[in-house]
Every structure is written in C-alpha cells, then in structure tokens.
Amino acid sequence: MSEPAYTPNEMMIAAAARELAGQRVCFVGIGLPNIAVNLALRTVAPDLELIYEAGAYGAQPARLPLSIGDPTIVTGSLSVMSQADLFGLYLQGGLVDVGFLGAAQIDRYGNINSTVIGEYATPRVRLPGSGGANEIALHSQQVFVIMRQSRRSFVEHIDFRTSPGHPPGGGSHRGPTVVVTDLGVYHYDDDGQMRLDTLHPGSTLDDVRAAMEWEVHVAPDLAETPPPSAEELRLMREVLDPERRYIGQAATP
Amino acid sequence: MGGAFAAVAAGAARYDGRVSTSKVTTMREAVAELVHDRDSVAIEGFTHLICFAAGHEIIRQRRRDLTLIRLTPDLIYDQMIAAGVARKLVFGWLGNPGVGSLHAIRRVTEGPAPTLELEEYSHFGMVGRYTAGATGLPFYPLRSYEGTDMPVANPDIRPLRSPYGDETVYVVPPINPDVTIVHAQRSDAAGNTQVWGLVGSQKEIAFAARHVIVVVEELVDESVIRADPNRTLIPGRIVDAVVVEPFGAHPSFAQGYYDRDNTFYVEWDAIDRDRARTAAWLDEYVHGVSGRVEYMDRLGADVRERIRPTGRALAGPIDYGEYK
Numbered sequence: 252m253s254e255p256a257y258t259p260n261e262m263m264i265a266a267a268a269r270e271l272a273g274q275r276v277c278f279v280g281i282g283l284p285n286i287a288v289n290l291a292l293r294t295v296a297p298d299l300e301l302i303y304e305a306g307a308y309g310a311q312p313a314r315l316p317l318s319i320g321d322p323t324i325v326t327g328s329l330s331v332m333s334q335a336d337l338f339g340l341y342l343q344g345g346l347v348d349v350g351f352l353g354a355a356q357i358d359r360y361g362n363i364n365s366t367v368i369g370e371y372a373t374p375r376v377r378l379p380g381s382g383g384a385n386e387i388a389l390h391s392q393q394v395f396v397i398m399r400q401s402r403r404s405f406v407e408h409i410d411f412r413t414s415p416g417h418p419p420g421g422g423s424h425r426g427p428t429v430v431v432t433d434l435g436v437y438h439y440d441d442d443g444q445m446r447l448d449t450l451h452p453g454s455t456l457d458d459v460r461a462a463m464e465w466e467v468h469v470a471p472d473l474a475e476t477p478p479p480s481a482e483e484l485r486l487m488r489e490v491l492d493p494e495r496r497y498i499g500q501a502a503t504p
Numbered sequence: 505m506g507g508a509f510a511a512v513a514a515g516a517a518r519y520d521g522r523v524s525t526s527k528v529t530t531m532r533e534a535v536a537e538l539v540h541d542r543d544s545v546a547i548e549g550f551t552h553l554i555c556f557a558a559g560h561e562i563i564r565q566r567r568r569d570l571t572l573i574r575l576t577p578d579l580i581y582d583q584m585i586a587a588g589v590a591r592k593l594v595f596g597w598l599g600n601p602g603v604g605s606l607h608a609i610r611r612v613t614e615g616p617a618p619t620l621e622l623e624e625y626s627h628f629g630m631v632g633r634y635t636a637g638a639t640g641l642p643f644y645p646l647r648s649y650e651g652t653d654m655p656v657a658n659p660d661i662r663p664l665r666s667p668y669g670d671e672t673v674y675v676v677p678p679i680n681p682d683v684t685i686v687h688a689q690r691s692d693a694a695g696n697t698q699v700w701g702l703v704g705s706q707k708e709i710a711f712a713a714r715h716v717i718v719v720v721e722e723l724v725d726e727s728v729i730r731a732d733p734n735r736t737l738i739p740g741r742i743v744d745a746v747v748v749e750p751f752g753a754h755p756s757f758a759q760g761y762y763d764r765d766n767t768f769y770v771e772w773d774a775i776d777r778d779r780a781r782t783a784a785w786l787d788e789y790v791h792g793v794s795g796r797v798e799y800m801d802r803l804g805a806d807v808r809e810r811i812r813p814t815g816r817a818l819a820g821p822i823d824y825g826e827y828k
Contacts, residue, residue, distance in 0.1 A: 281601060281602045282602065304550075304627070305550050305551050305552065305702045305704070306550065306702045306703060306704065307702065316602070317601070317602040317603070317764070317766040317769065317770075318551055318601035318602040318764065318766070318769070319551065319601060319602075320550055320551020320552055320601065320702060320764070321551070321757075321764055322552075322701060322757055322759050322760075322763060322764065322813070325701045325702060325759055326817045327817070331700075331701065331702060331703065332703070333703050333704070333705065333707065333708075334550060334575070334627065334628075334631050334704055334705045335631050335635060335705065335708060338627065338628035338631055339628070339631075342628075343628070343646065343647055362651075366624075366653075366657075371653075371656075371657050372618075373615065373616050373617070373618065374613070374614055374615075375614065375615075376610075376614065377598065377609075377610050377613045377614050378598075379597050379598045379599040379605075380595070380596065380597055380598050380624055381596060381597065381624075381625075381626040381627070381654065382575075382576065382596050382597030382626065382627050383596075383597075383626065383627040383628065384626070385626040385628075385648050385649060385652060385654065386626055386627065386628045386648050389647060389648060389650060389651075390647070411653050411657070412651070412652045412653040412654075413652060413653070413654070414652065415650060415651030415652050416651075418651070425650075425651060
C-alpha cells in the first residue's frame with residue numbers, strides 16, 4: 252500500500268473536526284484542538300462559537316494563536332471576561348457544549364493524567380497539572396480527547412487522576428465522549444468503557460492492540476475513518492497552519 | 505493598604521503636581537519597599553500583561569524564600585525560580601503555553617528530592633482562592649475535583665456538604681498575598697488602573713493582597729480614567745505604588761500596545777533546557793541591565809518591530825451621558 256497523501260495529525264484533526272458537527276459552543280485548547288475547532292468552523296459547524304480559557308467568547312482569531320492567550324482572540328470577539336466569569340458563569344454554569352483535553356495517560360474509562368509520571372511527591376516527570384482541565388472535564392456537555400496512542404499513554408492504571416473519566420459501570424454524564432488518536436476514533440459504551448468505532452485508513456486492529464495495555468472493545472460495525480478530504484487538507488495547509496507547526500511535514504503523495 | 509507611598513511622592517512633581525495623591529515611583533524603589541524575603545507574591549496576568557519587569561527586578565534585588573502565586577507560572581516564575589528567589593509555588597498549570605515544559609521548574613520538582621514546595625489547584629480553584637481572599641470569606645465552593653486525585657494530593661481541597669441539601673461540593677481556602685503586582689495599559693498617578701483585553705484574575709488577586717504595585721505602559725490624567733469608568737479594573741484606594749514601565753510585560757503582551765513575542769517563548773525552550781544557558785541568560789538580560797529600558801535595548805530593534813501590532817482596531821466611542 253502506498254503512503255497516504257496526508258499526515259497522521261491531519262487525519263486526527265479532520266476526524267475531530269467532523270465530530271463537532273451541530274455543536275454551538277466549544278472550549279478551545281492549544282495545538283491540535285485549536286486547529287480542529289477552526290476547521291470545524293469552516294466546514295461542519297459554521298455557527299460554532301469559540302471560547303478560550305484566557306477569557307474570550309465568540310472569538311474570531313485572524314491567525315492561529317501559539318498560546319491559548321493571544322491578542323488575536325480578543326480583537327473582534329463577542330465578549331471578553333474575567334476568569335471568575337469564564338469558569339463560574341460560562342463553564343460551571345453549563346454553557347459549554349464541547350471541551351477538548353489532551354492527556355499524557357488515559358485509561359479505559361477515560362480517566363486522564365496530565366499531572367505526574369511516577370509518585371506525586373517525587374515524580375519521574377512533572378507534567379503541567381490540571382489548569383482548567385479538571386473543570387472542562389466535569390462541566391462541558393461533551394469532552395473530546397485528541398492524543399497519540401501507545402502502551403505508555405493508553406494504560407491500565409494511570410499514575411494520577413487529573414480529570415475524571417466514566418465511573419465503572421457507566422451511568423454518569425462524567426467523562427470523555429470522543430477520543431481521537433493516530434489510529435482511530437473511539438466513543439464510550441454504556442458501561443463507561445472506551446469503544447473503537449472507526450480505524451483510520453492503513454491502521455489495523457493489531458496496530459491498535461499493540462498500542463494499548465487493555466483489551467480493546469471494538470464496535471460490531473467497525474468502519475474505516477474517511478480520509479481527510481481535499482477541502483479539509485486545503486484549509487489546514489493554506490489557511491490554518493501554513494507553517495505546518497501542528498499538522499506535520501507534508502507526506503509524499 | 506492604600507496609604508500614601510511617602511517615599512516616592514516626589515515622583516509626581518514631573519507629572520501633574522498633585523504630590524499628595526501620587527504613588528508614582530521607580531520599579532527599583534517599589535520592589536525595595538514592598539517585596540521582602542519570605543513574602544508571598546502574586547504577579548498575575550493570564551498570558552496577557554504578565555509583569556516580567558517586576559519579576560526581573562525581584563531577581564536583581566536577590567530576594568529569597570518567596571512564595572510565588574499564579575494560575576500559570578509561565579516563563580516569569582520559571583526565570584525567578586531558576587534565579588533562586590522562591591521556596592514555594594502555588595499554581596494551577598505549569599508549562600510554556602503552546603511550547604512545552606518549564607524546565608527550570610522541572611529541575612527542582614522532579615526526582616527523589618524536590619527542592620521547591622508545590623501547592624497545586626485547578627485554575628478555577630485558584631480563582632476561587634483569590635475571590636475568597638478578596639471578599640473575606642473563609643472558603644470558596646466549587647464543583648471541581650469530583651472523581652480525581654487532586655484533593656488527595658492537596659488536603660486543602662476539601663469536600664463540604666451543602667447546608668441546603670444532600671449535595672457535596674469542594675471548597676478551597678482564601679489566599680491573601682503580601683504583595684500583588686499587576687501590569688496594565690494605563691493608570692493615573694493615584695493608581696486608578698484601566699485594562700482592556702484579557703483581564704484574567706488580576707482584579708481578584710489585587711483586592712486580596714496586603715499591598716499592590718501597579719505597573720503601567722502609560723500614565724494618564726485622572727480625567728482620562730473618569731471619562732471611561734467601566735474600564736477601571738483596580739481603584740487607586742488599594743494601590744500602594746505606581747510604576748511606569750513601557751514594554752514591562754515583554755515577552756507577554758499588552759493589548760493594543762505590543763504583541764505576544766511568540767518567538768521568545770519558543771526560543772526560551774532551548775535556553776531553559778540547559779542550566780548554564782539559563783544562568784547566562786539571566787546574567788545578560790536581568791543582572792546585566794539596570795532596568796526595562798536597557799533590557800529592551802539589549803534585545804534589539806528587531807524585537808520591538810516583531811511585536812508591533814499589524815494595525816489598529818479602535819473601539820467605537822460610547823456615550824455615558826451628562827446628568828446635572
């Protein structure tokens with residue numbers, strides 16, 4: 252099989268953007284989520300309002316911000332607010348439909364670690380910690396996770412629970428609803444466990460099994476993720492990330 | 505709090521002559537007077553208006569054993585911790601936004617014997633602590649933390665049963681820094697301070713503090729403040745000192761004045777990974793300069809050029825009306 256004419260990150264961004272169809276208010280993260288949300292705004296979710304943790308609602312960034320705080324998210328936005336208002340009124344108040352999270356480790360229930368690798372008091376690696384992730388996970392109506400998967404990141408036991416997943420057995424609104432990786436797209440079963448719904452073109456179930464510590468739950472109607480369309484690729488490469496900071500270097504067609 | 509800053513009143517003479525109300529001083533004097541060893545210090549500003557100029561002056565004056573408070577420690581606390589001013593960090597998110605790690609802080613918090621004490625909350629938990637501190641409440645309730653290890657890691661995050669029903673929420677304690685330093689676009693000589701763009705949590709942590717230093721891009725007449733009172737974030741009543749320091753937030757930004765210097769944030773990563781390069785940078789750009797003017801000169805004209813806004817975006821005039 253020939254190499255695909257797009258990068259793994261372009262596939263992840265396109266898959267995440269499509270999941271935003273019909274959503275209204277999205278809490279934007281740094282990096283891949285930022286591009287995914289801006290791609291959705293130009294494709295499947297033209298009415299999407301972007302809210303940035305730094306305190307801007309209805310943002311229309313004229314360039315792709317490096318950080319979640321940037322003057323371009325302020326100029327032309329619908330509202331700028333204090334973080335007390337952002338976390339209290341908008342997020343805890345229930346106005347946010349979708350929030351994005353990244354993770355160093357995730358388990359089958361969607362519990363996320365972004366705090367430490369190793370023991371909390373004497374960590375091998377000190378990660379950023381919660382920031383707003385804990386609040387985004389608990390108060391967004393839906394939580395999307397974008398991350399690469401491996402046996403180091405998709406683990407049976409995470410080292411620290413920074414953001415909560417589904418309770419074992421399910422039955423709660425808590426926890427991620429969509430997980431997009433470099434291999435496929437997952438949603439959650441009623442019992443609160445992650446379920447593989449589509450495999451990206453070129454990925455196999457063996458690839459997936461080799462990149463996670465627990466036995467994968469596979470949807471009975473497992474399908475292939477449609478590859479990025481020409482228009483999605485054009486937007487990502489020409490409009491959203493012309494310097495290819497996030498989408499990665501061009502694959503050879 | 506809010507008393508006349510007697511040592512510096514003379515600074516007003518070159519402004520408008522109202523010596524009795526002026527709190528204008530230099531960064532060197534403000535830090536010397538108000539920031540002491542073992543103090544708790546908050547230099548806030550969520551990505552926007554982070555007062556690097558004050559952090560650098562604290563480094564230059566070799567303060568020690570500070571407790572540093574911020575939602576996102578950012579490069580400024582990374583530099584201050586690399587310079588050895590702090591013994592403890594109270595925070596919510598530890599990273600170089602959009603770039604990666606804060607390596608100087610990682611060096612003193614990883615491994616078998618960390619030397620920097622950490623006290624960790626979520627971002628809303630930090631905002632709640634500021635709000636409780638500012639409003640005189642014994643705690644702030646929030647719906648964060650359920651189902652996580654954060655209350656285990658930090659026993660000051662505690663569950664509380666609602667007195668009105670069966671619900672349990674989490675609470676965080678108030679925080680009252682010895683000194684809060686706020687960067688802003690403009691203030692008058694009395695410290696009435698106006699901000700536009702991202703306002704973060706500066707208001708709450710300023711009201712929570714025992715002393716407040718305001719650092720501004722521009723000093724304006726009181727009439728400018730009074731013409732647009734909705735834009736006032738902090739009243740002069742709680743401000744002890746006003747420092748005029750253009751570009752004082754670089755490499756952070758000041759909406760309408762200069763852009764975030766993303767190139768600096770990216771380049772800091774390579775410096776920060778190497779202890780010797782970090783020390784050399786501090787020697788050259790902090791210890792090796794007298795203040796902000798010399799710092800900007802040393803960075804060079806191309807830096808000023810790359811952080812210049814690409815155009816203007818003026819707010820339309822609004823009418824407050826006159827009522828006599």
